[in-house]
Amino acid sequence: MPEFAEKTLDPASVKMLEKAVAEKISTAFERAEEMKPCPIGAEGNCCKNCGMGPCRVPAPKKKAESAAEKAKRRGVCGATAETISARNFIRMIAGGAAAHSDHGRGVAETFLAAARGNAPGYEIKDEQKLYQLAMDFGVEVGDRPIREIAVEVGEKALAEFGRQEGEVIFLKRAPLKRQDLWRKLGVAPRGVDREVVEIMHRTHIGVDQDYKNLLLQGTRTALADGWGGSMIATELQDILFGTPVPILGKVNLGVLKKDEVNIIIHGHEPLLSEMIVVASQDPEILKLAKAKGAKGINLSGICCTANEILMRHGVPLAGNFLQQELAIVTGAVDAMVVDIQCIMQSIADVAQCYHTKIITTAPKAKIPGAEHIEFSEHHAMESAKKIVRAAVENFPRRGKNIDIPEEKTDLVAGFSHETINYLLGGLFRASYRPLNDNIINGRIRGIAGVVGCNNARVKHDEAHVTMVKELIKNDVIVLQTGCSAMACAKAGLLAPEAARLYAGGGLAEVCEAVGIPPVLHLGSCVDNSRILMAATAVVKDGGLGDDISDLPAAGAAPEWMSEKAISIGHYFVSSGVFTVFGVTWPTLGSEELTRHLFKDFEEMLGGMWAFEPDPVKAAQLMIAHIDKKRRALGLDKKRERVLYDMAMRRELEAV
Numbered sequence: 001m002p003e004f005a006e007k008t009l010d011p012a013s014v015k016m017l018e019k020a021v022a023e024k025i026s027t028a029f030e031r032a033e034e035m036k037p038c039p040i041g042a043e044g045n046c047c048k049n050c051g052m053g054p055c056r057v058p059a060p061k062k063k064a065e066s067a068a069e070k071a072k073r074r075g076v077c078g079a080t081a082e083t084i085s086a087r088n089f090i091r092m093i094a095g096g097a098a099a100h101s102d103h104g105r106g107v108a109e110t111f112l113a114a115a116r117g118n119a120p121g122y123e124i125k126d127e128q129k130l131y132q133l134a135m136d137f138g139v140e141v142g143d144r145p146i147r148e149i150a151v152e153v154g155e156k157a158l159a160e161f162g163r164q165e166g167e168v169i170f171l172k173r174a175p176l177k178r179q180d181l182w183r184k185l186g187v188a189p190r191g192v193d194r195e196v197v198e199i200m201h202r203t204h205i206g207v208d209q210d211y212k213n214l215l216l217q218g219t220r221t222a223l224a225d226g227w228g229g230s231m232i233a234t235e236l237q238d239i240l241f242g243t244p245v246p247i248l249g250k251v252n253l254g255v256l257k258k259d260e261v262n263i264i265i266h267g268h269e270p271l272l273s274e275m276i277v278v279a280s281q282d283p284e285i286l287k288l289a290k291a292k293g294a295k296g297i298n299l300s301g302i303c304c305t306a307n308e309i310l311m312r313h314g315v316p317l318a319g320n321f322l323q324q325e326l327a328i329v330t331g332a333v334d335a336m337v338v339d340i341q342c343i344m345q346s347i348a349d350v351a352q353c354y355h356t357k358i359i360t361t362a363p364k365a366k367i368p369g370a371e372h373i374e375f376s377e378h379h380a381m382e383s384a385k386k387i388v389r390a391a392v393e394n395f396p397r398r399g400k401n402i403d404i405p406e407e408k409t410d411l412v413a414g415f416s417h418e419t420i421n422y423l424l425g426g427l428f429r430a431s432y433r434p435l436n437d438n439i440i441n442g443r444i445r446g447i448a449g450v451v452g453c454n455n456a457r458v459k460h461d462e463a464h465v466t467m468v469k470e471l472i473k474n475d476v477i478v479l480q481t482g483c484s485a486m487a488c489a490k491a492g493l494l495a496p497e498a499a500r501l502y503a504g505g506g507l508a509e510v511c512e513a514v515g516i517p518p519v520l521h522l523g524s525c526v527d528n529s530r531i532l533m534a535a536t537a538v539v540k541d542g543g544l545g546d547d548i549s550d551l552p553a554a555g556a557a558p559e560w561m562s563e564k565a566i567s568i569g570h571y572f573v574s575s576g577v578f579t580v581f582g583v584t585w586p587t588l589g590s591e592e593l594t595r596h597l598f599k600d601f602e603e604m605l606g607g608m609w610a611f612e613p614d615p616v617k618a619a620q621l622m623i624a625h626i627d628k629k630r631r632a633l634g635l636d637k638k639r640e641r642v643l644y645d646m647a648m649r650r651e652l653e654a655v
């Protein structure tokens with residue numbers, strides 16, 4: 001038992017790991033134990049970009065290396081450790097940016113089809129946001145019909161991905177000073193497709209061999225993700241499915257139900273899952289479920305698709321990345337429906353030991369052994385009903401060995417940056433002013449974005465929870481997305497009472513006055529773009545400098561594992577945010593390159609990377625950076641403390 005408690009902080013996962021071992025099921029936890037990473041690859045110094053390799057160029061054994069020794073540490077083509085490491089690093093950015101942006105493109109295609117009337121079941125839910133986007137894209141609004149505006153917005157959004165010249169349009173949303181800096185450095189991105197292709201070109205053998213130049217292209221591509229592909233995904237999803245507002249939810253494997261058909265939705269795109277939510281309430285299918293002996297149909301989610309449907313429908317979260325196999329081990333999952341990204345191939349093997357049906361739905365993401373029911377926006381509801389029916393039909397095939405852990409925790413999610421605006425300033429005077437004022441008066445020390453994955457190389461959830469507790473204890477308000485938000489939700493940090501239980505006095509007072517938890521769930525991986533918008537809104541509200549890099553703010557992904565996390569981290573750094581990653585750092589084999597990312601970037605872009613696997617130390621680094629920024633803004637001096645409570649806000653609104 002203690003053996004499993006060392007693997008995960010989450011008691012429900014401990015129970016399922018025990019069950020998995022008893023039933024001889026292989027999991028990522030076990031495989032991570034058995035297969036150690038290649039040390040040279042882990043440090044970023046293995047190149048396999050051509051058929052003369054793979055070339056492994058390990059870090060020097062001693063500090064002082066002679067020129068002759070250094071000359072020997074090269075690939076067959078002469079590439080140095082810095083070149084190899086930089087190429088690998090920006091290829092990770094390309095992978096992550098491509099994943100986010102292809103997701104965004106899928107949303108844009110569905111959006112356009114819906115606007116043209118070719119995607120039955122989808123509609124415009126947030127007209128206000130559509131008008132906002134129309135303004136961003138220079139689309140005339142006037143008294144044109146909403147459909148016409150939507151078609152033009154959809155066409156412009158889709159064209160953004162392949163933009164060959166100029167700049168992605170949302171770049172203009174950033175603070176002016178930041179835009180100027182990007183232009184000065186030549187990193188203002190064109191369309192994300194072009195930037196990703198350029199990375200693949202430059203990292204081909206014999207092209208760009210200057211690590212600083214390679215990193216500039218990495219920067220340009222990451223910005224095309226954060227301020228382009230990801231932001232388009234978030235905005236169009238909000239228009240189609242509604243901009244999230246605070247909503248109560250539950251998290252952990254205890255949300256599965258013994259007497260209902262359990263369908264888990266897993267992946268990243270909300271396009272299909274939105275339809276599954278509707279299909280699961282279809283009276284015909286509910287009748288079928290009853291006929292099969294089930295009391296109803298119970299939806300829940302894993303990874304970011306889960307975050308999407310939690311935020312808009314309150315559908316519970318079954319768990320985060322490392323719980324996908326464990327959910328099946330309960331024996332109670334009748335179907336796991338997957339779309340794209342973060343889906344382990346092994347779920348098909350685990351499912352074979354139970355009755356669970358794995359249903360793939362995206363033509364670009366198939367798994368051998370899974371059933372494929374293809375999703376298309378043109379017949380979305382048809383696909384959704386077929387999937388839900390398949391799950392219902394599977395219910396009677398459940399085995400006897402069912403064990404659903406009891407653990408489930410309450411949380412509040414749905415804090416889009418617009419909602420934060422309303423919550424802080426009131427509906428009629430939406431504003432970040434109270435947040436800025438409370439940062440200025442010191443009740444809130446600063447803002448942290450803590451995001452990202454689980455990583456089987458470290459204890460599941462522990463770094464997220466430990467880091468976030470340390471931050472809120474020190475009056476730093478935390479914005480979260482992805483699997484990190486789920487980890488902290490399981491630990492009770494996303495419930496309003498967390499302010500009283502875990503936050504420092506100043507932060508707790510503000511949270512209690514406004515009625516928010518000290519840790520705000522902003523959504524899925526693409527919704528990290530909401531954090532960029534929130535940071536920009538804080539800058540624009542005034543009093544805290546004139547660029548994101550002036551803010552007392554920091555970012556982290558303490559259990560990162562995906563290339564998307566590297567792309568996200570790099571667009572935060574390139575937007576001026578100090579960003580700390582845990583677990584491992586993929587350029588450690590090249591001291592020069594690492595120094596460039598950790599130090600020179602601060603001079604160039606005002607944001608820089610850091611690596612610290614200890615979550616408390618990492619939180620302290622973030623707090624030290626926040627304090628440095630407070631000093632630079634002159635906020636370390638004693639100031640009058642102003643707390644905007646309800647009465648004061650009402651007074652403001654009455655003026």
Ligand code: SF4
Pocket residue numbers: 047048049050051052053054055074075076077078079084204205206
């Ligand atoms: Fe080796 Fe150079 Fe080929 Fe990379 S590109 S595998 S370093 S020869």
Ligand code: MSK
Pocket residue numbers: 268303304321341342451452453454481482483484524525561562564565
């Ligand atoms: S799902 S990218 S494991 S956060 Fe977005 Fe979680 Fe990381 Fe996937």
